[in-house]
Structure formats: structure tokens, C-alpha cells
Amino acid sequence: MSGEEELHNSPIGVFDSGVGGLTVAREIMRQLPNERIVYFGDTARVPYGNKSKETVTKFSRQIVRFLQTQQVKAIVVACNTASAYALDELEKEVDIPIVGVVKPGARAAISATQNGKIGVVATEATISSGIYNRYIQENNPGAQVLGKACPLFVPLVEEGLWEDPVTEEIARRYLTELIDVGIDTLILGCTHYPMIRSTVGKIMGDQVTLVNPAYETARELKGLLREKGLESEHRPGLGTELYRFFVSDAADKFQKFANSILTYGILSAKVINIEEY
Amino acid sequence: MSGEEELHNSPIGVFDSGVGGLTVAREIMRQLPNERIVYFGDTARVPYGNKSKETVTKFSRQIVRFLQTQQVKAIVVACNTASAYALDELEKEVDIPIVGVVKPGARAAISATQNGKIGVVATEATISSGIYNRYIQENNPGAQVLGKACPLFVPLVEEGLWEDPVTEEIARRYLTELIDVGIDTLILGCTHYPMIRSTVGKIMGDQVTLVNPAYETARELKGLLREKGLESEHRPGLGTELYRFFVSDAADKFQKFANSILTYGILSAKVINIEEY
Numbered sequence: 370m371s372g373e374e375e376l377h378n379s380p381i382g383v384f385d386s387g388v389g390g391l392t393v394a395r396e397i398m399r400q401l402p403n404e405r406i407v408y409f410g411d412t413a414r415v416p417y418g419n420k421s422k423e424t425v426t427k428f429s430r431q432i433v434r435f436l437q438t439q440q441v442k443a444i445v446v447a448c449n450t451a452s453a454y455a456l457d458e459l460e461k462e463v464d465i466p467i468v469g470v471v472k473p474g475a476r477a478a479i480s481a482t483q484n485g486k487i488g489v490v491a492t493e494a495t496i497s498s499g500i501y502n503r504y505i506q507e508n509n510p511g512a513q514v515l516g517k518a519c520p521l522f523v524p525l526v527e528e529g530l531w532e533d534p535v536t537e538e539i540a541r542r543y544l545t546e547l548i549d550v551g552i553d554t555l556i557l558g559c560t561h562y563p564m565i566r567s568t569v570g571k572i573m574g575d576q577v578t579l580v581n582p583a584y585e586t587a588r589e590l591k592g593l594l595r596e597k598g599l600e601s602e603h604r605p606g607l608g609t610e611l612y613r614f615f616v617s618d619a620a621d622k623f624q625k626f627a628n629s630i631l632t633y634g635i636l637s638a639k640v641i642n643i644e645e646y
Numbered sequence: 647m648s649g650e651e652e653l654h655n656s657p658i659g660v661f662d663s664g665v666g667g668l669t670v671a672r673e674i675m676r677q678l679p680n681e682r683i684v685y686f687g688d689t690a691r692v693p694y695g696n697k698s699k700e701t702v703t704k705f706s707r708q709i710v711r712f713l714q715t716q717q718v719k720a721i722v723v724a725c726n727t728a729s730a731y732a733l734d735e736l737e738k739e740v741d742i743p744i745v746g747v748v749k750p751g752a753r754a755a756i757s758a759t760q761n762g763k764i765g766v767v768a769t770e771a772t773i774s775s776g777i778y779n780r781y782i783q784e785n786n787p788g789a790q791v792l793g794k795a796c797p798l799f800v801p802l803v804e805e806g807l808w809e810d811p812v813t814e815e816i817a818r819r820y821l822t823e824l825i826d827v828g829i830d831t832l833i834l835g836c837t838h839y840p841m842i843r844s845t846v847g848k849i850m851g852d853q854v855t856l857v858n859p860a861y862e863t864a865r866e867l868k869g870l871l872r873e874k875g876l877e878s879e880h881r882p883g884l885g886t887e888l889y890r891f892f893v894s895d896a897a898d899k900f901q902k903f904a905n906s907i908l909t910y911g912i913l914s915a916k917v918i919n920i921e922e923y
Contacts, residue, residue, distance in 0.1 A: 412697070413691070413697060413701045414690070414691045419804075419896070419899070420689070420690060420895050420896060421895050421896045423895075424690045424894075424895040424896070520801070520804075520805055521801055521802070521805055524797070524798055524801040525798070527696075527797075528797055528798055534815075535812055535815055535816060538811075538812055539812060617701075618697050618698050618700075618701040619696070619697060619698045619701070622696070644921050
């Protein structure tokens with residue numbers, strides 16, 4: 370097997386602070402069915418959304434180093450907080466393609482908006498980075514971007530309260546100011562949020578388009594692999610492990626959650642010591 | 647200055663996964679006003695309550711090593727999850743007195759109960775360790791102990807929703823089965839929970855005694871220091887830093903939260919790289 374062919378067949382590395390990035394992995398599985406995936410969820414240090422840029426960058430760097438030991442041909446930062454805080458640094462340090470979720474999400478929102486008023490719901494870290502605002506303004510200087518940190522959404526999602534009066538009440542408190550401003554497009558700027566899409570949609574109303582960056586991220590990855598000649602040309606044969614999952618803690622809980630998100634059954638998730646990377 | 651005198655004047659090390667342990671530190675400040683304290687909050691890896699025994703033990707061990715570099719004369723594990731999962735291991739590894747919050751909490755509940763029915767609210771980790779049950783049964787085999795994991799309490803406390811209809815609704819869901827069993831004593835088995843004591847008390851009613859292990863923990867520490875001849879004999883002089891605070895991330899947020907718990911103004915919290923210990 371030639372080196373180039375090996376590269377074609379190498380997996381895509383996908384990482385997140387925990388389980389949220391599985392919503393992005395799911396979309397990659399749908400749009401790029403021939404690609405193998407190595408997923409890493411940092412369950413020992415989750416969540417990232419209320420931590421500092423320095424810490425999130427350090428953690429992300431360790432994960433990228435781990436993924437490189439798995440011979441990945443490209444990396445998807447399937448976490449908005451890590452994309453917001455660490456992507457620029459990571460791009461400088463690795464020589465394989467690396468894709469975040471923020472730029473694709475911003476682009477999708479720019480296409481979707483009619484009135485130029487775009488809302489972003491995300492973690493405290495992503496909102497305080499101002500990154501969605503920056504990308505959107507760069508590409509559409511007339512747009513008005515309103516960000517809102519929703520720190521309780523992640524724990525509510527993780528507790529499974531996806532459609533629950535409590536989640537609805539909390540969502541109403543977070544979203545009221547976005548409704549008052551008259552946004553017509555709302556970016557779900559955290560990979561956990563697609564799970565409460567219907568609750569958010571109910572409050573925002575039919576006239577507001579909800580943007581899940583996962584779809585656009587998988588599309589960007591697809592284009593990038595094609596451009597670099599890195600696409601896998603056929604579905605890996607029987608006996609090849611298509612998807613592999615690694616976590617830094619508590620593999621059981623991860624598997625349980627993952628099985629509620631992915632249709633593909635997760636056979637096993639392996640625990641590794643991420644601090645060693 | 648003799649070595650023994652130095653030891654007298656050495657600080658107490660207190661640690662937690664984050665800010666919750668400050669409720670224990672506050673109680674030590676009250677009951678042992680002559681003692682210096684070095685506090686460590688693991689804000690880069692918080693929370694511990696949904697992580698595994700292996701991970702919590704590894705994190706706790708690193709923190710104990712850090713505290714020992716600060717020449718502490720005793721250590722208080724001001725976190726129920728770390729006390730439940732790691733205390734036995736830590737005791738084997740250090741030769742200074744080390745106190746957790748679980749045993750003191752269990753003892754206080756045994757004294758308080760009239761009908762022998764004791765409830766425990768805590769993190770998933772503490773509840774699944776079964777440790778409160780074990781300690782209480784050892785000392786009072788007739789007691790009936792009912793544990794309930796309350797995973798949303800920590801995020802609700804951290805968001806400041808201490809007295810809020812949402813916290814009340816969530817508390818009602820968690821506590822109903824404890825009320826139905828007819829407990830007369832409820833252990834607040836997580837150092838965050840004293841902040842929502844009034845909400846919990848409102849739901850449980852006046853006839854149920856709420857036990858905050860912090861008080862009993864400070865008492866146990868006091869007795870232990872006396873027994874070992876380690877008490878500080880007078881209040882440190884002017885110019886001595888009485889309390890020092892270290893965190894693994896985001897010192898600003900920690901300071902803000904700490905100032906809402908402690909009457910003593912936190913002048914500064916220093917960030918250290920805990921993974922190096």
C-alpha cells in the first residue's frame with residue numbers, strides 16, 4: 370500500500386469537551402459515509418464553556434497531540450468553545466487540515482438571515498470571545514449580532530431534560546432579549562444545543578431560523594478533503610473499524626449518552642490519560 | 647524559631663473541586679480563628695461529582711502534593727465526592743492529619759435523627775459510592791439511609807439561582823421520595839448545597855433537620871489539632887497572610903464567587919498548573 374493510499378484511508382479526528390461533539394460526528398457520518406472517524410471526548414475535564422482561554426487551549430493542544438498518534442488526516446474541533454479559543458493556535462501547530470464549528474455556523478447564519486439580525490446562543494466562553502460576531506461582521510458588515518450565554522443549557526441537556534417545563538422556563542429567560550430585538554436567525558452555538566432544538570424553536574417561533582453548525586461543518590470538511598485529495602474513495606471493508614471512541618473518563622456514561630445520539634451503535638469507548646499528551 | 651513552633655504556625659490545607667469547599671473554609675475560619683489556611687479550588691477540572699473514582703483520586707492526589715509544597719500541617723478534603731472516592735487512598739499516602747467531610751456529616755446526622763430515617767442529597771459520585779450509608783450503618787446499624795443524587799443543584803448554585811422557582815421545582819422533584827419515606831434528618835452531602843439551604847428547607851418542612859457537614863468537620867479538625875499538639879496558639883501577627891487561595895483556572899470568577907460566600911475579602915487567588923503535581 371502506498372503512503373498516499375494510506376493517507377486516503379486514514380481517519381478524521383473529531384473532538385469535544387464531552388458528548389456534545391457527537392452531534393457533529395453524526396453529521397459527518399451522514400455526509401461522508403466512507404470516512405473513518407476517531408472521536409475523543411474530554412469527559413474528565415468537561416465542561417469547557419466556563420473555563421479560560423489558556424486552559425481550553427492547553428486541553429485542546431493535548432487532544433490534538435493524542436489524535437495525531439492515531440494518524441488522523443484531518444481534525445474537526447467539534448466544540449464551539451475550543452473553536453472560539455484554541456483554533457487559531459492549533460492551526461499554527463499542525464500541518465493537516467483543521468476545521469472548527471464557528472466559521473461554518475457563521476456562514477450558514479449569513480445565508481439564512483433576511484433582516485440581518487442574527488442571534489447566537491452559546492457558552493459563556495464562546496460568547497465572551499466575541500468570535501461569532503467577528504466572523505459575521507467580516508463577511509457581512511451590515512449584520513447585527515446579539516450573543517447570549519446560556520450556562521444552564523449544557524447541564525439540562527446532560528440530565529436528559531430535553532423537553533421539560535424547567536428547560537422551557539430557563540430557555541424563555543435566556544431567549545426573551547433575542548426575541549425583543551427581532552432576530553430572524555439563531556445560531557445554536559454549542560454542540561449540546563441541537564438536543565433542545567424543539568424547546569428553543571417553540572419559544573422563538575416559526576419565523577426564526579435555527580442554525581445548527583454541524584451540517585455546514587461536515588460540508589466544509591467534505592470540500593476540504595476533496596480539495597486536498599484526501600477523500601476516502603470507498604467504504605472501508607468488513608473487519609475495518611469505522612468509528613473509534615476515546616474518552617478521558619467514565620466510558621460507561623459516555624456510551625450510554627452516545628447511544629441516544631448516534632444511530633450507529635457504539636461498541637466501546639476506551640479511556641486514555643489525556644494529561645500525558 | 648524551633649521546628650515545632652514552625653509546625654504550630656503552619657497553615658491548614660483545604661481543597662475542593664471548585665468554590666463549594668469555601669463553605670467549609672468559612673466554618674474553619676469561624677471555629678479556628680488562629681489558624682492560617684491555604685485553599686485550593688480545582689476550577690480547571692470542576693465538577694468532580696459526575697466523574698469516576700479513578701479520575702477523582704488522581705486529581706485529589708495531585709492537589710495533596712501541591713498542598714504539601716505549601717508546608718501544610720493538616721489537610722481538609724472539603725469536597726464530598728473527593729472524600730467519598732479518594733480519602734482512604736490519601737490517608738495511606740500522607741503522614742499529616744487528613745479530614746474529610748463525610749464522616750463528620752454522618753456523625754452529625756446520627757446525633758440529630760429521632761426516627762432513624764436519614765436522607766442524603768449529594769452528587770452522583772457520592773451517592774453511588776454508598777459511603778454515607780456505610781458510615782451511618784457502622785455507627786447505628788438500625789438506621790435507614792436513603793441517598794438521592796441531585797446533579798442539577800451544583801449548576802443552579804453556580805448560576806446564583808439560590809432562591810428561584812426553577813431551583814424549587816428541581817428540588818421538589820429530587821426531594822419528594824425522601825419526604826415520602828418520612829426522613830427526619832437530611833444531610834447536605836455536597837459543599838455547594840448549603841447555599842440553597844433555605845429552598846431545600848422550605849420543601850422539606852420544619853420537622854426535618856438539615857445537616858451541613860461543614861460545622862462538624864471544623865469541630866473534628868479542631869479536636870485533631872489539639873490531640874496532636876498542632877494548634878496555632880495565637881493569631882498570626884500583622885503582615886502575616888492569614889488566608890491564601892489557589893485555583894487551577896479562571897481566578898477572577900473564583901474571586902467573585904468567593905466574595906459572595908466569605909465575609910473575609912479575598913485579596914487575590916493565584917492560578918497554578920495542577921497537572922504538574
